[in-house]
Amino acid sequence: MHNDIEKILISEEEIKEKCKELGSRLTKEYEGKFPLAVGVLKGAMPFMSDILRATETYLEMDFMDISSYGGETRSSGEVKIVKDLDTKVEGRDLLIIEDIIDSGLTLSYLVDLFKYRKANSIKIVTLLDKPEGRKVDIKADVVGFKVPNEFVVGYGLDYQEKYRNLPYVGVLKPKIYGGE
Numbered sequence: 001m002h003n004d005i006e007k008i009l010i011s012e013e014e015i016k017e018k019c020k021e022l023g024s025r026l027t028k029e030y031e032g033k034f035p036l037a038v039g040v041l042k043g044a045m046p047f048m049s050d051i052l053r054a055t056e057t058y059l060e061m062d063f064m065d066i067s068s069y070g071g072e073t074r075s076s077g078e079v080k081i082v083k084d085l086d087t088k089v090e091g092r093d094l095l096i097i098e099d100i101i102d103s104g105l106t107l108s109y110l111v112d113l114f115k116y117r118k119a120n121s122i123k124i125v126t127l128l129d130k131p132e133g134r135k136v137d138i139k140a141d142v143v144g145f146k147v148p149n150e151f152v153v154g155y156g157l158d159y160q161e162k163y164r165n166l167p168y169v170g171v172l173k174p175k176i177y178g179g180e
């Protein structure tokens with residue numbers, strides 16, 4: 001598996017440090033509140049697990065499974081709910097946790113949905129931001145790292161469902177995508 005990686009963009013150590021830093025920030029921001037942390041499956045799973053264990057406040061966790069990429073490296077543009085939340089959103093302070101904002105389609109769909117469901121507040125935390133990928137205007141409130149306009153894998157991010165369990169974020173060798 002490691003052999004398929006051309007270069008590591010963000011190391012395991014850098015991710016660990018960042019989760020601690022962002023966790024302390026969220027601890028302060030949600031002091032005295034009881035936010036609903038919404039993990040966007042499947043990609044956000046490792047990041048959610050690490051950042052929330054560094055967030056020292058009461059919180060509730062729930063998950064939403066959204067899909068728009070299928071097995072491709074480009075968004076189909078059609079966002080589908082595979083699994084909805086079990087929790088009522090009305091009046092809650094939502095903390096949406098994502099692995100990456102690329103085109104922005106997934107998050108803009110979710111933000112609209114949660115506004116419609118009358119959330120009290122919505123904050124977006126993403127490990128990675130790929131600003132050059134953007135098709136709709138949306139910004140995260142908290143960003144771990146910016147990444148260049150390349151398809152990245154690892155730490156939750158997949159290519160054809162593989163590589164999510166890499167402890168770092170990297171770029172695949174071109175031959176893995178069927179390139180030369």
Ligand SMILES: O=P(O)(O)OC[C@H]1O[C@H](OP(=O)(O)OP(=O)(O)O)[C@H](O)[C@@H]1O
Nearest residue numbers: 041042043067068069102103104105106
């Ligand atoms: O900003 P966007 O262009 O919408 O891309 C970001 C979304 O795409 C990926 O999920 P995907 O739909 O591939 O599902 P997955 O998390 O199960 O891999 C990623 O985990 C984000 O949720």
Ligand code: HPA
Nearest residue numbers: 102150151152153157158
């Ligand atoms: O660069 C990416 N890698 C993996 N999954 C993704 N979903 C959106 N962008 C990406």
Ligand SMILES: [Mg+2]
Nearest residue numbers: 043069157158
């Ligand atoms: Mg994916």
